[in-house]
Amino acid sequence: MRRLSHAYLGLVLAFLYLPILVMVAMAFNRSALYELPFTFDLVWFRALADNQRLLAASWNSVWIAACNAVIATFLGTLAAIAFARYSFRGKQLMQLLLFPPITIPWLIIGTSMLIFFFWTGIGRGLHAILLGHVALSLPYVIVVVGARLQSFGPTLEEAAATLGATPVQTFLRVTLPMIAPGVVTAALFAFAVSFDQFVISYFLAPPGTSTLPVEIYTAIRKGFTPEINAVSSIIIVISMGLMLAVARNYRFGGD
């Protein structure tokens, strides 16, 4: 039974990772037509280094993801504290309304954002993409930081107050250090959500500018080159690195 379950889990992981491994392997294969035998070569990474469009899009993606991580984590943490530590009218309804956007198809969210941004004059552009990503990341941040806040009651903050700490001192000396692992995790999540986001970015990108996922899509439509494998391999390494950091960080954070 044990061996069977091991074998089963192995199959699941193989199913998940084999296509990715093939893609990464092909990024290092000299042939443009996926011919075997495998010949190790960095030719596609060199081609990538010369591809200005792809590099510009990568830079946009990293920049937007980083800004998104900072903004969404900041706003989301404040919201999580409000939800966890204060009572106010409509709190339950507001908490409930946080989750549906996660389940609404991105295509629909992207379309509605495009219409809304057009109608309000925000328009399209990197700023619109960033705005969309922040909106999308907020629920994740609130949930992750909120879970951390729930893990300790308000008693620690009360204790700080009895010792003479002002609300600001209490936040900086007690609340923030306590939720720090959650905040870091939330920031990594927000970065990943933005970095991987395609649909919203695609809808909100103005002609001539784009993010990495959008650029990859465009490139694929024009004709697939192993350069895509190369850039995808880099993205996979970054994404997995982030998620491993999240996993590690969250275990460290758990009580």
Next chain:
Amino acid sequence: MSRVDVDRVSKRYGQVVALDEVTITFADGEFFGLLGPSGSGKTTLLRAIAGFVIPDRGTIAFDGEQVESVPVHRRDIGMVFQNYALFPHLTVADNIGFGLDVRHVDRSDRERRLADLLALVRLAGFGARKPRELSGGQQQRVALARALATRPRVLLLDEPLGALDRRLRQEMQVELRDIQRETGVTTIFVTHDQEEALTLSDRIAIINEGRLVQVGAPVEIYERPRSLFAARFLGDANILRGTVVDRSTLRLADGTLILSALPAAPVAIVRPEKIAVLPAAAPAAGNVLVGEILQAVYSGASTTYRIRVAALGDEPLLAFVQSASGDVLTPGAPVLARWSPEQTVPLQG
């Protein structure tokens, strides 16, 4: 060190009345126990003094200065929470020094104060540890040192020993008492443990349903409870009901007369340890009830008897007898239960 005046403080939560016109004065340097069942309002009163609960009506003053509108962090209090609420990310030293740090006390003063406090709670050398590396009793002492660090005007303790096992609790009671004496800080603590309240307090307030039932020194409340609630909440009590015959006599349902030194009332109590249990033939004066042993529980130093007494109906008489002779009466034995009129406590409520 302060006097604390609570004047006609009321607090409701929806339909629930947590505090109902509570008026009480905590004297400067006093060790005061708030005793009551859960939900009695004792914790609400403590949290109102701390500033976490804003009274609907009434005033709270420290040394005559009203504090209802002063936020917690400016009330200059020290508080020990039920589960200590030590900051897990800080060392023992930084926990204790927290109140000094937020007040920007300069470094040499901080270190000196820290050393004094660690010595006071017998934790010298533990400064660099994290709270989770300490035992329950040690954590309790850190919480106490932290609360005392800023020399608060009032020290508030919320079930401070509740999380400790019995043995440790008794040790800590003595220690807490000593530390309170040494610092002289006005201390108000909440407990539902009657023994703890009796051992620690200069005075006790018994609280029930948001009202003060009785306030007084432990010996006063125990020996002269004014109501059935106070009598039963603090210790055990045999209840005697009847009609008042004259100033010092109560007649039970079956006609037995109960004498009291104090003015008689329709309801009186007698504490189980005041009752002498004698063989049926023994000569006896004072209040004497005839009965038979129902149950005898020997516990070393004393024996607890439940005695069936016709005069009391179904309710057996409870008597604690010191094991002076070493003899234990067996169930079924006919006995006399005797106590002197001074030990009969007529109740007012």
